[in-house]
Each structure stands twice: as structure tokens, then as C-alpha cells.
Amino acid sequence: MASKTSFSFALDSSQQDILAELLETGNYKPKKVPYTRIAVEAPSWKCNVSLYNSGKCLIQGAGAEDFVLNVMEPFVLKSASVGYVTEEDELSEEALSAHMGVDESGKGDFFGPLVISAAFTNENLARKLLKAGVKDSKRITSDKAALAIAAKIRDILGPNRCTVVRIGNSTYNRLYTKMRSVNRILSWGHARCIENLLATVPSCTKAISDQFGNKESIERALLKKGRDIELVQRHRAETDIAVAAASILAREGFLLSLKELEKKYNVPFPKGASEKVRETAVKLVKEHGPEILIETSKCHFKTLDVVFTETGHSRADMPPEGQVVSQTYSKEKFITRNKK
16 A cells, blocks of 8 residues: 555644744754745655644655654654554564564654664564554553563563664764764664574574665675575564564663663653753753763754753864764654654
């Protein structure tokens, strides 16, 4: 079934404020559209987003459905209706076949690491996971529920059929300085997860992940052990039960990492790139200096510049890994899901 290319939502005042803040604080390309509060082009999602003064939100383009699934539903609407998959769909022939799913969490969040996970399933495991309530992480609106389901996934899969790679902020910022692309970091992380899981499930011949870039970038990052595996990238990959399990495990890793930061610095670390995120970042910089953001945030986000404007600092005050900003038209410019 082809993806829809146009969506229209009537947003209440609170939802309008949330969407406007996401579009204003993220790295988007502004557009001039009459009668709008804000309008942007999102080239990495392949869509345009217009928030009208009336509260109507119009999303159009080839990637409109992905934007709704990854941004509108988890962050603005706080509900999932687009792309809902039935049990019959989730137990398709492919879903029941032996394969691994790979997904990530934290990509669109200023604070916290980028966490990537892989999970292996077969017919028996897939049925157990579905019965345990496993579904796309974005459809799980409660962090508490996500953590509970993650524990069930670990019980079902055991330690040898799932793996998690956490790219902490210091490492992430070094990688971004070198690679200048979130997609390249994702490719590297996906490859590491695939390699890790093949070490314990060498019989696995297929890996499914979301479409985030050219799959050849993952293939190039794979070492000898993973070069024979079939890589499948697709939009809405989280509807696959193995990818759904991986998305929940990645979300668990991200949430636990935020808790570690909160315990270490004794301040709350909000998700996303909202006003609360800015306030926390300002407080951290005032108490610990600008370099604290290298250890706690993804420094290429424009949020860092907003924070530094308020605290009287600049990127020149940072080491090299804190001086690189998102490039104008690359995918990392867009605040994605993560809702995971």
C-alpha cells in the first residue's frame, strides 16, 4: 500500500505551541506561506509543513507519512493512528521468518546519547513478543510502559538474541566532528549492532531497519562477519515485530541514560529540543561551564547556539567537537521521533 502524501490536522492551542517550538528550535528551512504562523521545508523527510493561524496543520510531500509517524504523533498529537498495524499484519510470513530488526532512539533529542539496538526473532519468538505487547515504540506513550515491555523482551529473547550499542555524548560529538552526518553515525551504529548479534546468532541471514539513508553506507561499515547478510531498509520498518522489539530496547537504553545524567548532575534532563531543554542547558552551562554540553548533549543542534546566546558564550569557547553545527540540508537537521 502506497504511503499517503498529504495530511491535515486541526491542532488545539497547546499542540500549536509544541509544533511551533519544534520547528523553530530545530534546523529547518523556513518558507513563506500566507496566513501561517510558521512554515518550513523538511527536505530530509521530503515534505513541507505549514501551521496556519487558524490552527490547521498541513503536511505534504512524499515523506509526509513518515513525518506524521515520527514527529506529529509522538511529540504533538501524543497519539498513534497513522500506520497502525493489526496483529494479522504483524504476524505476516516475513514477520514470522528468522531475521533481526535494528532501530535507534535519541536521534532527535538534544540531551542524552544515541542508542541503537538489534533484536533477533523467529516464528516462536515473534508470537511471544506480540503476546507480550511488543509494538512500535512510538505507539507506547508512557515511558514506564516502555521500560516494562523492554523487560519482557529481554526475558523472551535472553542475552544472546538482542544487543544494544550506546553512543555517549562525548563519543557522539567526536564522531559528528569527524563524519559531519548523523546518517553516517547511524550506519556505523547499525553495523556494530548487526555484527554483535551475528556473533551470537550466526545463522541469521537478514536484517531489517528503517529507511534513514543509503543502505550501502551500512554495508561499507560492516566488518567481515556481516558482509553476507541481506540488508532491508524500508519506511515504517517499526511495524516489523523484530524492529519493534529493537525500538523498545533502544528507547529503554536512552531513558536509562537520561536517568544516569539526572543522578550525576541533580537536574532533570527533558527529552526532545523544547523550551524545557533550553532551560536545563542554560542552568548546566551557568553551573559547570559551556564544555558540560559536550558530555551531555548533541552539540551540532542549533539549540546549543540558542543556549550560548543566553549565557554569553559561543562555539569558539568549545573544543573542536563542540564547534561543528548541523549542515543546512542534511537529515540531522530535523527533530525526529524519538519517542522511543
